Amino acid sequence: MTDLHDLTLTEQAAAIRGRTVSPTELVDHHLRRIEASNSALGAYRTVDAPGARQAAVAIEARLAAAGDGGEGLPPLLGVPLSVKDTWPVAGLPFTAGSAAFDDRTAPADAAVVGTLRAAGAVLLGTTTAAEFGCSAYTETVFATARCPYDLTRGAGGSSGGAAVSVAAGLAAGALGSDGGGSVRIPAAACGVVGLKPSRGRVTPAPATDALGLATAGPLARTVADAALLLDVMAVSTPGDAAALPALSPGYFRACAEREPGRLRIGVLPTTDGQHPEAALACGRAAELLAGLGHHVEEAPPYDPDEYLADFSVLWSVLAAAVPVPPEREERLLPLTRWLRARGGEHGAVRLYAAMASLSATARALCHRYAGFDAVLSPTTDQPPLPVGSLVDPDDPERTYLRMLAHTPRTPWANLTGQPSISLPLHRTPDGLPVGVMLTGRLHREDVLLALGAQLERALPWPHHAVRPVANRPERTAR
Numbered sequence: 001m002t003d004l005h006d007l008t009l010t011e012q013a014a015a016i017r018g019r020t021v022s023p024t025e026l027v028d029h030h031l032r033r034i035e036a037s038n039s040a041l042g043a044y045r046t047v048d049a050p051g052a053r054q055a056a057v058a059i060e061a062r063l064a065a066a067g068d069g070g071e072g073l074p075p076l077l078g079v080p081l082s083v084k085d086t087w088p089v090a091g092l093p094f095t096a097g098s099a100a101f102d103d104r105t106a107p108a109d110a111a112v113v114g115t116l117r118a119a120g121a122v123l124l125g126t127t128t129a130a131e132f133g134c135s136a137y138t139e140t141v142f143a144t145a146r147c148p149y150d151l152t153r154g155a156g157g158s159s160g161g162a163a164v165s166v167a168a169g170l171a172a173g174a175l176g177s178d179g180g181g182s183v184r185i186p187a188a189a190c191g192v193v194g195l196k197p198s199r200g201r202v203t204p205a206p207a208t209d210a211l212g213l214a215t216a217g218p219l220a221r222t223v224a225d226a227a228l229l230l231d232v233m234a235v236s237t238p239g240d241a242a243a244l245p246a247l248s249p250g251y252f253r254a255c256a257e258r259e260p261g262r263l264r265i266g267v268l269p270t271t272d273g274q275h276p277e278a279a280l281a282c283g284r285a286a287e288l289l290a291g292l293g294h295h296v297e298e299a300p301p302y303d304p305d306e307y308l309a310d311f312s313v314l315w316s317v318l319a320a321a322v323p324v325p326p327e328r329e330e331r332l333l334p335l336t337r338w339l340r341a342r343g344g345e346h347g348a349v350r351l352y353a354a355m356a357s358l359s360a361t362a363r364a365l366c367h368r369y370a371g372f373d374a375v376l377s378p379t380t381d382q383p384p385l386p387v388g389s390l391v392d393p394d395d396p397e398r399t400y401l402r403m404l405a406h407t408p409r410t411p412w413a414n415l416t417g418q419p420s421i422s423l424p425l426h427r428t429p430d431g432l433p434v435g436v437m438l439t440g441r442l443h444r445e446d447v448l449l450a451l452g453a454q455l456e457r458a459l460p461w462p463h464h465a466v467r468p469v470a471n472r473p474e475r476t477a478r
Contacts, residue, residue, distance in 0.1 A: 004029045005169035008463060009079055009225035012172050016078035019063070023056035023078035027122055030080045034124065034170050040151060042143035043164040045085045046093050047125040052080065055122045075250075076232060077120030082171040084162045085126040086133050087216070088206070089113055097129040097158070099141045099331040100324050111205035111237050112175065112216045119232040124171055128161030131336045132322050133177060133214070134315070136185050136403045137390050140333070144387055147189055148465035149432055153384040156189035158182040159219065163190040166219050169464045173221075173229050179214030180315065181379075181410025184422035187219055188379035188435025191424040191462065193226045193452070194219050198443045199417030200242030202233045210241060211314050211355065213414045221463040223423070223452040227256040230445065242417070244443065252449055260450035265289050266299030266372035271381075273405065278378035281426030281434040285376060288425075288458060299375055300368050304408040307361050311411055312400075313354035316343030338396035362416040366442070373447055377409050379422040379435035412439065419445045421452055424461045 004026055007015060015021040031049050038044050059078045066073055088094045088106030090113075095101045109117065117123065128145045130138045138145035138160025145160030147153040148168040155164045159176030163186035166174050176183040178196040187194025195217050202216040209215070218229035230252045236243035267286045270279045290296040319336055320343030329337065346354075369375050390406065392398040413420035419442075422435040440448040 005033060006463065008222050009172040009220055010222070010228055013076060013079050013228075016059075016063070017073060023059040023063070023122065024053065026078060027052050027056040027080055027124070030124060030170060033168075037168060037170065040146070041148060041164050041168055041170070042128050042138070042145040042155075043161045043168060043170050044082065044125050045095065045128045045142055045161065048092055048123065051091070052122050052124050059120065059122070074118065074120035075228060076116065079121050079172050080124050081116060081121045082124050082127045082162055082165040082174045083113055083116075084159050084174070084176045085129040086158070086177055087113055087126075087175060089123060089126055092126055094126075095142070096133070096322070097131040097138075097140045097142070098336070100328040108206070110207070111203045111235070112233050115232055115235050116175065127159070127165050127174065130158030130160065130182075131333050132319055133158040133179060133182055134319050134336055134339055135390075136181065136407045137385075138186070139387065139391065145186070146387065147384040147432070149191065150384065152386055153432070154189065154387045156186035156380070156384070160186045160189075162219050163187055163192055163194065166190070166192045166221060167464050173225055174219040175233070176217050176219050177214055178217045178414065179318070180311070180414050181407050183217035183219060184379050184410055184420060184435070184437060185407055187422040188424070188433065188437075189384040191433030191465065192219055192221055193223055193424065194422045194435075195226045195230060195445070195448075196413055196420045197230060197234070197445055198244065198419045200236065200240065200244040201230075201445070203235055203237045203240050203243070205237045205240065208241065211318060212242070212417065213314060213318070223449055223456050224253065224256045226421075227252040227449045252445060255446040255449045256453040258450055260447060260454055263294045263373040263447070263451060264371065265294050265296045266369060266375045267296060268299050268375060268377040268409065269301050271408070273381055274378065275382045277383055277426070277428045277434050278381055281436050282376060282378045285425050285436045285455070288455060289376070292454060292458060299372060302365075302409060302412065304404065304411075306364075307358060307411060307415055308404065310354040310357045310361070311415070313346055313351060314358070315339065317346055317351055318343070320344045334393055334396045335391075335399050338400070358415055365412060366416055366418070373444075374438045374440050374451060377437050377439075379410065379437040380407050382406055383428050383432045383434050409437065416442070418442050419448055421448045423452055423455060425455060425459055
């Protein structure tokens with residue numbers, strides 16, 4: 001027998017539609033796990049148990065009215081998901097990870113949250129996020145998101161709580177966001193799949209992404225689950241700065257079910273400071289890809305110094321652009337205050353110059369790797385780091401530089417707008433997850449999903465970390 005949280009997102013959806021599990025059973029099971037484990041893991045900022053149970057009851061009525069056939073039911077019907085606390089969820093606290101907004105409530109759903117609801121998902125609550133999404137770790141005044149495989153280590157950021165909720169079996173999948181690696185970094189630290197879609201694939205509404213870096217992205221246990229979430233999330237709204245045409249329903253899920261064909265894979269060279277386990281993870285993935293019949297060769301080197309100065313301008317301006325009442329500035333964390341002060345020093349001309357320079361860098365990167373269907377590298381340069389190891393509370397600039405050194409390659413896809421996926425293909429000898437990253441050609445999520453699913457079939461990974469959950473029996477799937 002299988003515990004309900006052991007089922008993948010796709011399996012949970014099928015169990016609901018097949019009436020082998022009821023929506024209320026599934027929701028209550030996850031809520032019990034959250035109650036038992038969240039204080040240790042730091043996954044959720046807000047748990048909406050009444051709202052989740054009410055949604056589950058409504059879904060049961062919908063299932064009863066649909067009859068045995070189930071035709072016309074949405075793809076995520078009854079599936080319990082979590083949402084990063086940088087996306088507004090109507091009626092729930094919306095802090096963006098900051099004490100400056102500890103009394104703010106979202107008046108309405110973000111557009112992508114609305115699409116998840118329309119697809120039948122049950123939203124369990126909002127997850128712990130780095131303040132304003134600014135950091136590659138998730139250590140806030142509210143909670144610290146911790147790696148479920150070792151609670152002394154962090155979950156990465158800025159979608160740390162979202163990744164933990166999936167890895168620990170506290171949600172079937174999660175909505176995150178990625179402006180410099182914020183989906184892929186925690187996916188690597190928590191041993192799950194994290195996908196950054198192409199620019200324009202998912203609407204940022206009601207927010208904007210005028211600087212072109214950030215996008216919503218799914219976190220899931222399997223490539224197929226991530227594909228199913230992307231199918232639902234891939235919508236645009238009028239006024240989006242970048243918008244891709246809508247695809248046929250189930251397009252990405254079908255991509256994860258097909259063979260990718262023989263592809264040309266470029267492997268980024270090992271760099272100084274890269275942990276041996278990160279290099280080993282990448283090397284073994286390259287060997288696996290070659291064994292699967294792909295053409296694998298070393299790619300030209302990638303140097304973060306190509307983008308670092310200009311990227312830092314945009315990153316600091318994004319932090320400074322968040323409207324915070326002056327009397328609440330002192331509530332911000334040191335890194336956020338430092339970034340905002342730095343961002344406020346940049347005038348319009350410097351910002352425009354940085355954007356123009358990054359555009360040229362993005363073109364150069366696209367041309368440099370144009371001959372590859374995907375480029376392989378470690379997601380981060382280290383396995384999950386001890387909590388607090390990136391933070392110097394007395395020197396936020398040092399914190400920032402440490403953070404960039406830990407994640408030198410993830411911003412590449414944010415600059416170019418390319419899709420990029422982190423896969424949990426490796427474990428250290430003591431069981432810590434290490435992610436490998438595949439970055440694809442612009443708008444070619446289909447290739448990454450087909451390739452990622454092929455790798456998963458060849459070398460399956462654990463679907464979640466096993467955590468003790470209360471002294472009560474777990475419901476099992478029939």
